[in-house]
Amino acid sequence: MFFDSFVCSIRNLGRKRFRSFLTIASIAIGVASVVLIGSIGEIGKGAITDELNSLGLGSVTVSADKKFTSLKMGEEDLALLRKSPQVESATPIVVSYSSIRMRGLVANAVLWGVDDGKNQVISLTPKYGRMLDAADIAGAADVCVIDSNVAELFYKRDNVVGKSLDAMIGGSYVRLEIVGIASSGGNILQNMVGDVIPSFAYLPYTTVQRYTGEDSFGQIAVTLRDSADIDAAAEQLSASVNRFHNIERGFKAENISKQKDTLDNLLGVVTIVLSAIAAVSLVVAGLGIMTVMIVSVNERTREIGIKKSIGATRRTILLEFLIEAFTISLIGSIMGVAAGLALVWAGCALIGVAMSVNPALIAVSVALTVGIGVVFGVYPATVAARLRPVDALRTE
Structure with a gap:
């Protein structure tokens, strides 16, 4: 059942390719922003530490x-x-x-x-x-x-x-x-x-x-x-x-290396604050997922009625739409991480500094994005699951 729901979710994404692309792109931009800002903070801390050490301040x-x-x-x-x-x-x-x-x-x-x-x-x-x-x-x-x-x-x-x-x-x-x-x-x-x-x-x-x-x-x-x-x-x-x-x-x-530690802590706080600001775009992307999913429910009302009339349960319909929200969020997250790391690599190559990333921040960004996507997909999925077959089949 899970595999069938997954296949149906992927197929539904392919029906409205451009709309799905725009939704995924909005998520990717948010994740890329978080990865980029977090990596800039890590690179900044490393570069400043090396510079202070080279000046004898370590x-x-x-x-x-x-x-x-x-x-x-x-x-x-x-x-x-x-x-x-x-x-x-x-x-x-x-x-x-x-x-x-x-x-x-x-x-x-x-x-x-x-x-x-x-x-x-x-x-x-x-x-x-x-x-x-x-x-x-x-x-x-x-x-x-x-x-x-x-x-x-x-x-x-x-x-x-x-x-x-x-x-x-x-x-x-x-x-x-x-x-x-x-x-x-x-x-x-x-x-x-x-x-x-x-x-x-x-x-x-x-x-x-x-x-x-x-x-x-x-x-x-x-x-x-x-x-x-x-x-x-x-x-x-x-x-x-x-x-x-x-x-x-x-x-x-x-x-005096304590001064360096204090500066590192300050840069860490600044990085977290900027990353949190960038993460706001993930919430906006989550709202976009909800909007797209609600539109998708309205477009597929008759389809949902047919599935229910031949035996599909509320749980099956709910799972199908949640998997769709999960898939959109996951693809967007992966694309965002790839784009963010590519930008970091290009920037480091341009200014001649060593590339540094925070794996924990990337993992948290992906998990948070997928979580937000699923949470914002709950309402449309619930609406779809509660549709009565008779009412759904009347829809033109």
């Missing part, structure tokens, strides 16, 4: 707590942290929000005072030339590495190794030789919000100290060997620095 920072001490961190503290068994790398954070000048053009920039490659927290991928080395750090050399976006901004090409730029450090412009071009942390952020995120330039932290006259560090960024228990490791690092300075409380270590 680590622990050790700094002086100004509420308890006037001491500052220096080379001795840096050496102490690097010797710690939990620490994979440690680098001072020396950042200057300034400007750079090339070819008579000026742009806002963040000058990162960085260490050599083996101690680097910020991710720099070489494209041309070389990266900063230990000799540059030791000699406080007047050299820098810029990201490819900066090169494109000033020269309309990315290989400008050997050129020079003027950077505002300590109140005056300093001439720095460009020794390397890198694809650096923050490039995606710059491409997306270039007016907000300034250009990045990387130079030896010792060079920044030489021109600013400041030999201390505001913070030291630490990357841990094991990230299983970051908070416990942060407490041990702060205790170690406090013992080194013979004080009980003066230096603190903060797990």
